Amino acid sequence: MVLMAVRSDDEIRGDLSYLFDKASQALAVRMTAALAELDITPRGYCVLSKAMPGELTQGELAEIALLDKTTMVVTLDHLEGAGLARRTPSRTDRRARIVETTEEGDRVVANARTIIDGVYDEVLGVLSDEQRSVLLDALVGLVGAGGPLSTVEPTPNAPRRRSQRSSRSV
Amino acid sequence: MVLMAVRSDDEIRGDLSYLFDKASQALAVRMTAALAELDITPRGYCVLSKAMPGELTQGELAEIALLDKTTMVVTLDHLEGAGLARRTPSRTDRRARIVETTEEGDRVVANARTIIDGVYDEVLGVLSDEQRSVLLDALVGLVGAGGPLSTVEPTPNAPRRRSQRSSRSV
DNA sequence: TATTGTTATACTCTATAACTATA
DNA sequence: TATAGTTATAGAGTATAACAATA
Numbered sequence: 557m558v559l560m561a562v563r564s565d566d567e568i569r570g571d572l573s574y575l576f577d578k579a580s581q582a583l584a585v586r587m588t589a590a591l592a593e594l595d596i597t598p599r600g601y602c603v604l605s606k607a608m609p610g611e612l613t614q615g616e617l618a619e620i621a622l623l624d625k626t627t628m629v630v631t632l633d634h635l636e637g638a639g640l641a642r643r644t645p646s647r648t649d650r651r652a653r654i655v656e657t658t659e660e661g662d663r664v665v666a667n668a669r670t671i672i673d674g675v676y677d678e679v680l681g682v683l684s685d686e687q688r689s690v691l692l693d694a695l696v697g698l699v700g701a702g703g704p705l706s707t708v709e710p711t712p713n714a715p716r717r718r719s720q721r722s723s724r725s726v
Numbered sequence: 727m728v729l730m731a732v733r734s735d736d737e738i739r740g741d742l743s744y745l746f747d748k749a750s751q752a753l754a755v756r757m758t759a760a761l762a763e764l765d766i767t768p769r770g771y772c773v774l775s776k777a778m779p780g781e782l783t784q785g786e787l788a789e790i791a792l793l794d795k796t797t798m799v800v801t802l803d804h805l806e807g808a809g810l811a812r813r814t815p816s817r818t819d820r821r822a823r824i825v826e827t828t829e830e831g832d833r834v835v836a837n838a839r840t841i842i843d844g845v846y847d848e849v850l851g852v853l854s855d856e857q858r859s860v861l862l863d864a865l866v867g868l869v870g871a872g873g874p875l876s877t878v879e880p881t882p883n884a885p886r887r888r889s890q891r892s893s894r895s896v
Numbered sequence: 897t898a899t900t901g902t903t904a905t906a907c908t909c910t911a912t913a914a915c916t917a918t919a
Numbered sequence: 920t921a922t923a924g925t926t927a928t929a930g931a932g933t934a935t936a937a938c939a940a941t942a
Binding site: 562564568569572573574575576578579581582583585586587676678681682683686687688690691692693694696697698699700701703704705706707726 | 732734735738739742743744745746747748749750751752753754755756757765766767768770801804805807808810846848849850851852853856857858860861862863864865866867868869870871873874875876877
């Protein structure tokens with residue numbers, strides 16, 4: 557279910573939460589679909605591209621990519637299984653593993669970049685240059701350093717500390 | 727984990743996915759926190775406010791609120807448990823149940839509206855009137871009717887058809 | 897003792913399937 | 920037969936806990 561109750565443009569203009577949620581979700585859907593032809597997910601691309609410069613350990617990569625270290629393990633398992641990345645032991649710390657991209661991985665990143673830029677252009681293409689520029693500036697103002705949406709707060713989804721069964725609010 | 731790798735404003739300006747995801751998520755966090763004092767979630771408010779005009783069945787309400795009917799059951803269980811809504815049998819269809827708000831529910835909706843407007847003003851307050859107006863127009867252009875992000879497509883999270891174990895792409 | 901990466905597991909969220917009672 | 924609402928449950932995502940190896 558959950559198809560779509562159509563809401564008028566006038567109505568949604570006053571609903572900032574809806575605008576952001578919808579934009580975020582719809583763009584993610586488009587991006588996921590576009591990258592699927594390369595058999596890579598947005599997250600896979602994110603990790604792979606950040607690993608490209610090289611010499612990063614899994615932990616460092618996780619921090620940069622904003623992923624939990626356990627999520628990073630799964631992501632790298634996939635990337636490695638697909639032959640796009642490799643884990644090699646660090647020579648300075650035998651606990652750590654350096655992530656490096658394969659040649660195929662480099663090619664995929666390059667192709668993905670083209671696809672991603674294409675999607676952005678397609679999406680933003682409906683706006684005038686002026687609108688486009690103001691939109692991006694405004695978003696950076698909100699989300700960027702010191703902005704009201706630059707949260708370094710809680711976690712996205714409900715955190716679930718062991719037990720503590722909070723009396724679920726409505 | 728997953729605290730925050732700080733990215734420069736210049737860097738994020740070119741990452742539309744990040745800008746939308748972050749804006750959406752950070753606003754949701756703020757909104758959830760702000761509404762918590764009324765002991766209501768954004769979804770609870772959404773359902774309750776749409777039920778206020780009255781005379782809607784659960785199913786109709788689910789469609790309007792973009793929720794699955796099973797999610798609606800849970801949501802209404804909470805709202806009813808908190809004394810904010812009531813389910814009464816329809817007089818024309820003995821299978822259906824009409825959702826109505828209680829007086830307390832009406833009060834909560836009114837207070838929630840004030841809180842929500844306050845958050846929007848607080849957030850958008852960092853922008854100039856001009857920026858603010860262009861931002862909203864641009865978002866409506868992207869997300870609204872006919873826009874490139876007006877997806878009526880797939881489901882938000884990965885749909886999980888029974889079995890079919892898709893070979894998880896990277 | 898602390899940290900890296902791993903495995904196992906728990907918890908949330910949301911949707912499919914199956915069911916009851918009507919229509 | 921089809922539909923409204925319910926219950927049970929499965930699947931996806933992601934984080935906590937515990938562990939082995941090493942620092």
